[in-house]
Amino acid sequence: MTSEFFELLKEAAKIVGIDVSDKVEWKKLSEVAKYSKDRISFENLNEKNYVGVENLLKNRLGKIDSNNVPTEGNSVKFNMGDVLIGNIRPYLRKIWLADIEGGTNGDVLVINIDKKHKNKILSRYLYQILSDEKFFDYNIKYSKGAKMPRGDKEKIMEYKIPLPPLPVQEYIVSILDKFDALVSDLSQGLPKEIELRQKQYEYYREKLLNFEK
Structure with missing residues (x-):
């Protein structure tokens, strides 16, 4: 759960032509x-x-x-x-x-x-x-x-x-879905591990969905 890892995610996004803060509309x-x-x-x-x-x-x-x-x-x-x-x-x-x-x-x-x-x-x-x-x-x-x-x-x-372009949405979902699967499937870990996964999940969701208004 480090800022360095999120920076790597952003760099990976840019490699495939996706900017997680590009062209974001805000809608009710x-x-x-x-x-x-x-x-x-x-x-x-x-x-x-x-x-x-x-x-x-x-x-x-x-x-x-x-x-x-x-x-x-x-x-x-x-x-x-x-x-x-x-x-x-x-x-x-x-x-x-x-x-x-x-x-x-x-x-x-x-x-x-x-x-x-x-x-x-x-x-x-x-x-x-x-x-x-x-x-x-x-x-x-x-x-x-x-x-x-x-x-x-x-x-x-x-x-x-926030409504970024579809490729950005797809990228964000691809990352968060992996955490979602781990957290939701209680058979994959002990309660302490699940708690840690949830905290990690929240951290990256916050980072990936943190668009500027």
């Missing part, structure tokens, strides 16, 4: 994404593709199977590539990038990229931006309620995100 989240308004029937849901806030894992560790699948009605639909964020107690930092189609409820926010911006932002890049500690600090700051705080949906959509 609402300018590139929206909350899902689609619905999915309970008949299409199971323990694998129903995601409630209770089966989202804290500290960005993804999800587990659900024990509380609806048996009637419709749920909020999510698609592959959507970002799901637990909206109860934002300080738990519950977030997951959907790799399947499924459903959830009002306690989980489903954020999907607008069709007209599909060619401007990668879903995995958006996930990394919203996994960043800066976003969670922002979300916690504007959350409402004392005992059971909830994120402010309007404020979340006002959050400003």
